Amino acid sequence: MINQKNVTDPIKAIDLSSLSENIKLWGKALGFQKVGITDIDLKQQEGKLQSWLDNNYHGEMEYMSKHGMKRARPDELLPGTLRVISVRMDYLPENAQFASTLKNKNSAYISRYALGRDYHKVLRKKLKQLGQKIELEVGQLGYRPFVDSAPILERPLASKAGLGWVGKHSLLIDAKAGSWFFIGELLVDLPLVIDQPVEKKCGKCVACLTICPTQAIVAPYVVDGRRCISYLTIELQGPIPVEFRKAIGNRIYGCDDCQLICPWNRFADTTEESDYQIRQQLQNRSLLALFSWTEEEFLSYSEGSPIRRIGYQRWLRNISVALGNAPTSEAVVEALTNKLAENLSDMLNEHLQWALAQHQDQIPVFNERLNQRLIKAVEKGLPRDA
Known part of the structure; x- marks a missing residue:
């Protein structure tokens, strides 16, 4: 006090x-x-x-x-x-690499x-x-x-x-x-001299409203947190609503789209604070590389990072959704089916099954063993068009 x-x-x-x-x-x-x-x-x-x-x-x-x-x-x-x-x-x-990371659907996008x-x-x-x-x-x-x-x-x-x-x-x-x-x-508790507010300069610009992947900015200055990708990937404890999964794309922790489109950010400088530079473990990492982390590796690599707060289960949940949105490949399907076989939790399994369902009809057949595993996994999960 x-x-x-x-x-x-x-x-x-x-x-x-x-x-x-x-x-x-x-x-x-x-x-x-x-x-x-x-x-x-x-x-x-x-x-x-x-x-x-x-x-x-x-x-x-x-x-x-x-x-x-x-x-x-x-x-x-x-x-x-x-x-x-x-x-x-x-x-x-x-070297924030915004556009290149978002464009490459095999890469993991983490809010800067x-x-x-x-x-x-x-x-x-x-x-x-x-x-x-x-x-x-x-x-x-x-x-x-x-x-x-x-x-x-x-x-x-x-x-x-x-x-x-x-x-x-x-x-x-x-x-x-x-x-x-x-x-x-x-x-x-000092009566210091106060400063004055600055003029609002957004004008008629609505770029941030239109760019939002989930249309979370429901009106100027009003964000429905339940639709925001930052909320969905960080704050939300349980399953990510199916209706937003496609829109999440390869964003596995947060979202920067409304800032990326803002014209005022052309004036932004890079930070002078060394603590905010990109950690080596997160630099240009693929979804599969981060998905392969064990819980011990996750805890080690996220030490001192804001990412640690979501925990290992939600980390995998988020990457599962991103892998469901990634280009279909044998490596992606193999990783998802292997993780599903670990049966880590019902919540995670549901996201893994959804992700696998996105790939089932994308190519005629993998090797016979993997294709049978894929079919079996999807049949236990959601309908393919969910």
């Missing part, structure tokens, strides 16, 4: 204007590309949040509804909060933010260092860092702090840097 500053605190002795500017300099020295400051008034967001929840657009993400309007009230999250210091850190890795180290750890550490730096300057300080880890409306706060505007795909956009960046917050 933040300690409320009482009337005897020497607030007046602090040059809040100079301190506010210094905080931005300190933040940039720590590796943040932009730092802004805002108050905690999010009353205008409460109606939008409630409407989104009422429509069940959060799907299985119960943590979105669990805290109600607390998300729009930072001082309820941390009593005593007066200001939010919002930060931006770019994450676009070098997840190719390196878990951003939660990186940003939180730096935000804590920023809080400590401020405390050295002002004495006792109530502060707490957050990185996508608490019931707080991060993007509206970042928008109020002047870090950009919320685009029609619901992500934050900076006119000079696009949207390939993470944001985080440092809640403090």
Whole structure:
């Protein structure tokens, strides 16, 4: 809990204007590309949040509804909060290879933010260092860092702090840097000088709405999470609805399409943070190569990565769908049937059977043994046209 500053605190002795500017300099020295400051008034967001929840657009993400309007009230999250210091850190890795990976249906597409180290750890550490730096300057300080880890409306706060505007795909956009960046917050009990929001510049553009493979952006600024590929491949615990499997293509962890099409991302720079560069185990990997990982290999290769949170079963679930969408080959069918024979779980088996069904009629015959295994596997699963 933040300690409320009482009337005897020497607030007046602090040059809040100079301190506010210094905080931005300190933040940039720590590796943040932009730092802004805002108050905690999010009353205008409460109606939008409630409407989104009422429509069940959060799907299985119960943590979105669990805290109600607390998300729009930072001082309820941390009593005593007066200001939010919002930060931006770019994450676009070098050699991101968006188009080539999506075009090659035998390749695994992983959202570019997840190719390196878990951003939660990186940003939180730096935000804590920023809080400590401020405390050295002002004495006792109530502060707490957050990185996508608490019931707080991060993007509206970042928008109020002047870090950009919320685009029609619901992500934050900076006119000079696009949207390939993470944001985080440092809640403090100092009445710092606040920054002003920037003008929204999406204009009449609806490219992100039309490009979305599952049409998850149901209206400008409104995303139905239940349809979003990021939700389906990361947040969803159970089976991926059959209606979305074809649209997922070769995306096995997240989706970047709405950012790829956004014209503002032509201004985006690659990150200077080494932790966000692509891990060797994920660089230019085929679906079959990642599908062959044992659970021990998955845990080892995903250590310190955001990918680990979905676990081995959902990792295989996602790749199974992608293999169902891949070009038919003996290697693909062999891998799917072998994995089905392991009988790891009913949920995974159902996706393996669906994937095999997509290949059954694509070529006349494999070798006799494999073809019989394929027919047997499909007969136990869904209809071929599911």
